[in-house]
Amino acid sequence: MLTESSTRSAGAGRAGDAESAAHTGRLPATARGVLASWWACPAVRLGLLATVVVALVSLYFFTDVPGSLAFALKIRSITVLAMLVVATAVGVSTVLFHTITANRILTPSIMGFDAFYALIATAMVFFLGSAGFLTFDALTLWAAQLVVMVAFSVFLFTWMFAGKRRSIHLMLLVGIVLGTFFRSFTEWMQRMLDPLDFQVVTDAMFASLARPDETLLLLTGILVLLGCAAVVPLLHTLDVLSLGEPVAVGLGVNHRRVVMMLFAIIAVMIAASTAMVGPILFFGLIVANLAYSCVGSFRHRWTLPAAVGLGMVCLVGGQLLLERVFGFGGALAMIIEFAGGLFFLSLVLRKGAR
16 A cells, blocks of 8 residues: 555546646656756767767868869868867877876976977978978978877976876976977077078967878878777776875875876877977967866766867867858968967966866
């Protein structure tokens, strides 16, 4: 009798809930609970993000085709692949950098990657002239910039973190100081250039995703893929590492070895991406912080793919708006930098208020 009474009571409750929902026009409480639990699942949010990315890429491929569809697909697929490589390199490396430093307003560019890239390009034009700089083929230039930037990063990581000092904050401070020195030296050399050489350097400073060299895209994609493959076995270790060094060491994580490995992965991915398309300072900051809010979880198996997906939304969606709505061509990197700067200020003010 008690069971029958409870069943009748529950049925009456559901009927009352449905009647109340019909009067108010809102979903029943049980349906709202199911939707809330469904929306709280990171896999569902990630699936919706993937759907948005596929929709944006389809729009970019199949709308506003002036001539042959096959030719348009060939050209646009290279641009989309370049966006995917850059989104993966920048998004994954920024999330890993946040895990290591336990600070979500920093990006790998604080280590001076962009400043070192500008210094290399400016020094080549300063000593060889614009004619000598332009004689280098894209592959040689990409390989030289990649090797120099990775060598600089490995030297800095080994010097500051593998020795007795072993301080991430000291290494970041040294990276900031060296980045400032590189920028000052670059500006000094740029002031000594004639207008034609300065124009060549200026063109090299802006990131461009439109039709990159296919060989560079393939090599950069391979390096980024290898970096991601090295991160996959460390996903659970990264979750523990995000709890802080004392907790990670107490739980058996070899902190120094894991951090050195992550720094090497970050250096290779950022250096390869920067050498291919140019420096993008605030892009990683935007996609990484949006990824944390998007999936609602700190676990890296959700945040890393979410950062890549949001990077694709920013790049493909931004390119669609610029090309198809406003009729602009290659201003996407500048707009990302402008939006990223405003986003960085909002993060600093919000964190400061707390």
